[in-house]
Structure formats: structure tokens, C-alpha cells
Amino acid sequence: EVQLLESGGGLVQPGGSLRLSCAASGFTFTSYAISWVRQAPGKGLEWVSGITGSGAGRYYADSVKGRFTISRDNSRNTLYLQMNSLRADDTAVYYCASPGDDGYWGQGTLVTVSS
Amino acid sequence: SYELTQPPSVSVSPGQTARITCSGDAFPKKYAYWYQQKSGQAPVLVIYEDSKRPSGIPERFSGSRSGTMATLTISGAQVEDEADYYCYSTDSSGNYAVFGGGTKLTVL
Numbered sequence: 769e770v771q772l773l774e775s776g777g778g779l780v781q782p783g784g785s786l787r788l789s790c791a792a793s794g795f796t797f798t799s800y801a802i803s804w805v806r807q808a809p810g811k812g813l814e815w816v817s818g819i820t821g822s823g824a825g826r827y828y829a830d831s832v833k834g835r836f837t838i839s840r841d842n843s844r845n846t847l848y849l850q851m852n853s854l855r856a857d858d859t860a861v862y863y864c865a866s867p868g869d870d871g872y873w874g875q876g877t878l879v880t881v882s883s
Numbered sequence: 884s885y886e887l888t889q890p891p892s893v894s895v896s897p898g899q900t901a902r903i904t905c906s907g908d909a910f911p912k913k914y915a916y917w918y919q920q921k922s923g924q925a926p927v928l929v930i931y932e933d934s935k936r937p938s939g940i941p942e943r944f945s946g947s948r949s950g951t952m953a954t955l956t957i958s959g960a961q962v963e964d965e966a967d968y969y970c971y972s973t974d975s976s977g978n979y980a981v982f983g984g985g986t987k988l989t990v991l
Contacts, residue, residue: 818978
């Protein structure tokens with residue numbers, strides 16, 4: 769059974785940092801590009817960042833470029849998102865996902881940026 | 884940045900056909916994918932590669948793409964199909980992904 773399990777969300781003050789993790793199982797992790805997708809309260813889905821299976825290619829939405837860093841540890845089947853200089857509009861549920869042909873998604877982790 | 888455009892809402896009566904459109908400049912070269920999201924749940928893939936249906940998705944869900952427009956069709960919509968629907972694709976480079984703004988389907 770495919771599983772993507774996010775962790776690391778929580779409450780953080782504006783300007784702070786947070787690191788999200790996503791543990792994958794049930795599929796050949798290295799064969800898949802994986803993305804982070806977020807959903808602000810009451811809003812639509814927003815693609816945040818993606819990384820190729822090898823980790824060599826990393827891509828970011830304009831809204832997070834320069835503040836967020838995506839990475840992966842293929843030996844641990846784990847995806848990461850380092851989030852720095854957080855703002856109130858980064859408040860959202862963050863999903864790790866492979867949104868293409870297989871449609872693998874986690875259940876999400878909530879990040880709240882507030883003082 | 885690349886954008887996909889969907890209508891904010893579509894409304895049909897039970898048993899009618901619902902059509903949700905998604906426009907994007909890269910569609911002649913890139914596939915469209917469709918997700919269903921019900922309140923409080925993670926999105927579920929209902930159509931991939933324009934018109935393929937994952938196992939477990941009812942046959943009433945179908946997809947098509949022509950030019951710069953992709954369409955999700957729900958033939959004989961059911962009350963349980965009420966949800967938000969999102970199209971998904973990538974830009975022409977394939978490196979940057981994007982979701983449409985979402986369409987709220989009401990079946991009543």
C-alpha cells in the first residue's frame with residue numbers, strides 16, 4: 769500500500785522557520801518526482817515545489833522562491849521542505865504528492881504562521 | 884507564470900451531465916489531470932493523461948482535451964459527486980506544475 773506521511777507542521781511566528789518531512793512507502797521512491805502542494809484555509813490547491821527522482825532538479829513557485837528549499841534523502845525514502853522567512857500567507861495545509869499519473873497524496877500537515 | 888483557468892462553479896441536477904473546463908496554453912503539448920476534493924479530505928485523482936480513468940473511479944467520469952482546453956465530463960452526475968474539482972498540468976518545460984483555481988460542482 770502506498771503511503772505518504774507528512775510531519776513537522778505547527779504554529780510558527782512570522783519570520784520564523786519550519787522543516788516539513790514526508791516519509792514514503794509502498795512504491796519505488798527514487799523513480800518518482802515528488803512535489804509539495806499547499807492549500808490555504810478555504811482556498812484552492814497551490815503547487816509549491818517539486819524535485820526529480822534523483823534530486824538533481826528542484827523547482828519552485830514564484831511565491832516561495834528564495835525562502836523554501838526542497839530536498840530528498842533517497843536512502844531514507846523521505847522528502848523535506850525547509851521553510852524560512854515564513855509569512856502569514858504561508859498558512860496552509862501542506863501535502864506531499866506525486867500528482868501525475870499515479871496520484872499519490874499524503875493527508876497533509878497544517879502550518880500556521882501567526883504571532 | 885503559467886496559469887490554468889477554470890470556472891468557479893458549475894451546477895446540475897442529479898442525472899444530468901456536468902462539464903468542467905480548464906484552459907491552458909501548454910495543453911497542446913502537456914497532459915491534463917483532474918482531481919476531486921471533498922471537504923476536509925485529500926484530493927483524489929479521477930482522470931490522468933487527459934482521458935484515462937484510475938481503477939475504482941466510476942465510468943461516469945471522463946476527460947478530453949482539444950487545443951488549449953481540457954474538459955472533465957460527469958455523465959449522470961450523482962449527489963455524491965458534489966465536490967471541488969481541480970485541473971492540474973505542467974508548463975511547456977515540464978518542470979513547473981500548476982493547478983487550476985478549482986470548480987465547485989453542485990448537484991441538486
